[in-house]
Amino acid sequence: MRRRRFLETLPALAPVSVQLAEAAKTEPLPQYRVVSSYKPQGRLGMPGPYVGQVADVHHAKVVDPETEHIDAELVRLMVDKAMLLLTGDKDVRDAWRRFIVPSDVVGIKTNCSGAPQICSHPYVVREIVRNVMEAGVPAKNIHVYERFQDQMDSVGYGKYLPAGVVIGAVSPGRDQLNGYDPKTYVEVDFFGEEDTRSNIIRKVTETFTKIINVPNIKDHGAAGVTGCLKNIAYGNFHNVARSHRYSKTNTYSFIGTLANVEPLKSRTVLHIMDGLKAVWHGGPFSPQKKYRFYPGQILAGTDPVAMDRILLDIVDGHRKSQKAVSVWDRSPSTLRADNDKTDTPNLNRFIREPGHIEFAANMGLGVYDLKKIDHRKVQLG
Amino acid sequence: MALFFAPVLATVLLWVEGNPQPLPPGISCVATTREYAPVWRPLAPCVEEWDPAKVQKLPSPMVRYRYNVASASSAPWLDSNGWRYMRAAGPMAQAPLLVKSAKGKGALAASEALTYRAKVAIQAEPAEWAAIAAIAQWGEANLAKEAKPSANFTFVDDGSAMAGENLNLLQRRNLQFQVAAKAPAGGMVVLPKEGDPAEYAYNVRQKVGDEKRLLRIYGSEVVLGRMYHLPNGGAELHLLNYSERTIEGVRFRAIGKFKSISVLYPQSAKAVDQLADGTAAEATIEKMPTYVVLRLNP
Numbered sequence: 001m002r003r004r005r006f007l008e009t010l011p012a013l014a015p016v017s018v019q020l021a022e023a024a025k026t027e028p029l030p031q032y033r034v035v036s037s038y039k040p041q042g043r044l045g046m047p048g049p050y051v052g053q054v055a056d057v058h059h060a061k062v063v064d065p066e067t068e069h070i071d072a073e074l075v076r077l078m079v080d081k082a083m084l085l086l087t088g089d090k091d092v093r094d095a096w097r098r099f100i101v102p103s104d105v106v107g108i109k110t111n112c113s114g115a116p117q118i119c120s121h122p123y124v125v126r127e128i129v130r131n132v133m134e135a136g137v138p139a140k141n142i143h144v145y146e147r148f149q150d151q152m153d154s155v156g157y158g159k160y161l162p163a164g165v166v167i168g169a170v171s172p173g174r175d176q177l178n179g180y181d182p183k184t185y186v187e188v189d190f191f192g193e194e195d196t197r198s199n200i201i202r203k204v205t206e207t208f209t210k211i212i213n214v215p216n217i218k219d220h221g222a223a224g225v226t227g228c229l230k231n232i233a234y235g236n237f238h239n240v241a242r243s244h245r246y247s248k249t250n251t252y253s254f255i256g257t258l259a260n261v262e263p264l265k266s267r268t269v270l271h272i273m274d275g276l277k278a279v280w281h282g283g284p285f286s287p288q289k290k291y292r293f294y295p296g297q298i299l300a301g302t303d304p305v306a307m308d309r310i311l312l313d314i315v316d317g318h319r320k321s322q323k324a325v326s327v328w329d330r331s332p333s334t335l336r337a338d339n340d341k342t343d344t345p346n347l348n349r350f351i352r353e354p355g356h357i358e359f360a361a362n363m364g365l366g367v368y369d370l371k372k373i374d375h376r377k378v379q380l381g
Numbered sequence: 382m383a384l385f386f387a388p389v390l391a392t393v394l395l396w397v398e399g400n401p402q403p404l405p406p407g408i409s410c411v412a413t414t415r416e417y418a419p420v421w422r423p424l425a426p427c428v429e430e431w432d433p434a435k436v437q438k439l440p441s442p443m444v445r446y447r448y449n450v451a452s453a454s455s456a457p458w459l460d461s462n463g464w465r466y467m468r469a470a471g472p473m474a475q476a477p478l479l480v481k482s483a484k485g486k487g488a489l490a491a492s493e494a495l496t497y498r499a500k501v502a503i504q505a506e507p508a509e510w511a512a513i514a515a516i517a518q519w520g521e522a523n524l525a526k527e528a529k530p531s532a533n534f535t536f537v538d539d540g541s542a543m544a545g546e547n548l549n550l551l552q553r554r555n556l557q558f559q560v561a562a563k564a565p566a567g568g569m570v571v572l573p574k575e576g577d578p579a580e581y582a583y584n585v586r587q588k589v590g591d592e593k594r595l596l597r598i599y600g601s602e603v604v605l606g607r608m609y610h611l612p613n614g615g616a617e618l619h620l621l622n623y624s625e626r627t628i629e630g631v632r633f634r635a636i637g638k639f640k641s642i643s644v645l646y647p648q649s650a651k652a653v654d655q656l657a658d659g660t661a662a663e664a665t666i667e668k669m670p671t672y673v674v675l676r677l678n679p
Contacts, residue, residue, distance in 0.1 A: 171629065172629075173629065175600070175601065175602070175628075176600075176628070176629035176630055177599065177600030177601075177629065177630030177631065177632055177665065178629040178630035178665075178667060179629075179630075180630070182632055182654045182656075182663065182665055183654075183656070189591065192583045192586075193456070194456070194554060194555065194598070194602060195598070195599050195600065195601075195602065196591065196599075197599045197632075199599075238600075239600075
């Protein structure tokens with residue numbers, strides 16, 4: 001049955017957006033072939049020891065909505081509190097030592113796609129580096145990374161981090177295969193593209209023993225939202241933008257498939273979500289301040305699905321407050337394939353796929369059901 | 382029609398006109414009009430007289446970036462003469478071929494001629510003659526003298542414009558095939574077909590199956606490849622970079638019982654991260670210049 005015909009046969013009782021979201025689940029999935037010689041290792045990898053648990057720390061004064069100034073000292077308090085809340089430890093050093101040992105080589109996966117306006121804030125990254133070093137890892141074994149050099153350069157992490165920390169993007173340009181592992185990839189043909197491989201970053205397989213993921217809270221024109229899963233998936237593989245064409249995006253299944261590839265799954269041991277600033281429309285980029293908002297939150301967890309499930313409601317809730325269409329909206333009437341990222345929030349360029357979070361849950365990457373998520377919230381100020 | 386191992390030679394000539402000027406070493410022949418032939422004879426080892434009225438003029442190879450055209454694809458558009466050379470080497474041999482190369486594309490034009498084993502005259506700025514000559518000289522000295530095109534299928538060329546469009550897209554999709562006037566007795570046969578050539582090429586690709594494609598290229602949309610099987614069981618692989626820049630990492634996968642991969646040209650190129658499992662070989666060209674030739678060793 002063709003998709004259009006199928007949609008016409010859906011029951012009339014449910015809201016249209018729900019009907020259409022359900023329809024997305026019935027579409028045939030692309031045929032993925034995962035090539036990796038790595039086996040699952042240890043118990044810290046996704047979804048990790050704190051399955052279904054999210055530590056969520058809020059401070060009303062950590063960010064000034066007018067100037068977007070961030071209070072570094074409050075960031076420090078919030079990161080510490082989030083780690084204690086997650087682990088139940090009393091000493092923050094004990095909390096970090098649950099994840100990091102001195103012999104580790106740690107990759108800190110930033111998100112710089114919206115930089116410099118929004119990114120894994122240097123103060124947040126600095127706190128992570130400080131704690132990893134206190135856990136005994138020397139600066140030279142800490143790598144702060146992203147895929148593209150120009151995006152990283154626009155942040156200037158070097159000004160904030162201790163000497164010796166390795167700060168570097170995988171590639172200076174967009175379409176460069178060097179820096180990626182030729183033996184570990186996901187092969188799939190979405191639209192008849194010639195290059196059907198998406199290779200993993202070589203440092204993930206050959207250098208890092210642990211990865212700490214530092215996403216933001218953002219709307220995403222294709223994936224619906226972008227948080228832990230998208231940052232760890234699309235942010236660690238080459239040749240991923242090919243998953244969108246016309247109004248169709250394959251983020252629904254591609255994000256979870258990539259995040260599930262070993263050794264990425266086993267080595268990603270912690271997610272610290274920088275929700276100080278956020279994007280409610282136009283993401284993952286953020287050229288316009290009017291589409292940013294300021295949750296003032298730091299979330300921590302080992303379960304990327306549970307964290308993204310919380311993020312989903314934060315973004316969609318804010319969109320609702322702005323009378324924008326939901327990220328779940330799949331209506332053809334709101335679809336404009338030529339709509340660029342700065343246009344009205346009531347038009348979509350792609351049919352968004354926030355269902356990618358539940359898809360990842362079904363792959364074993366975490367807990368999606370809100371009733372089963374232990375959402376531990378603390379208000380610091 | 383089966384293609385046997387046969388001498389398949391490329392000949393690169395310089396197209397010259399006007400007042401003669403010194404030629405760089407490595408140019409064995411130039412092509413020119415009857416009018417200019419006498420003045421070039423003292424300078425060139427040999428001079429071919431071509432009738433401009435009978436010459437088929439080909440566009441310069443290059444890449445045109447046309448991103449976001451209807452969002453259909455972000456793939457850049459390649460102007461490649463490969464399909465014309467394949468047609469010329471096949472049953473639909475046409476007039477002498479002359480490429481008027483765009484500025485800076487002389488080396489690419491010469492490399493294309495070697496890749497597709499074509500006889501071509503290249504019209505280029507004198508500043509590019511030395512680069513063209515160097516490639517031509519290297520090709521004459523080093524390309525395998527006996528080879529046959531690696532082919533997943535045979536394309537039956539009826540000489541029509543539509544067949545030309547079909548050929549163009551099949552070649553630009555890096556499919557490996559041979560061209561014949563009529564269907565051979567065995568193997569997969571592909572006939573020309575009206576319609577969208579891109580869709581046509583994709584359908585052919587689907588019929589072959591990606592896992593069975595003799596050559597795959599990863600990491601770039603501006604690199605085309607052509608492979609030839611050799612009598613010893615090895616193969617010669619040509620890779621062409623149509624862009625203006627060195628590409629940081631181009632990977633290929635070639636099906637065959639190859640044990641190792643050697644770089645033939647240029648010496649500075651490196652084929653790293655080699656894999657060979659007895660059914661296929663892979664390697665990455667770390668820094669891909671305009672032209673790389675590799676030997677896949679049995």
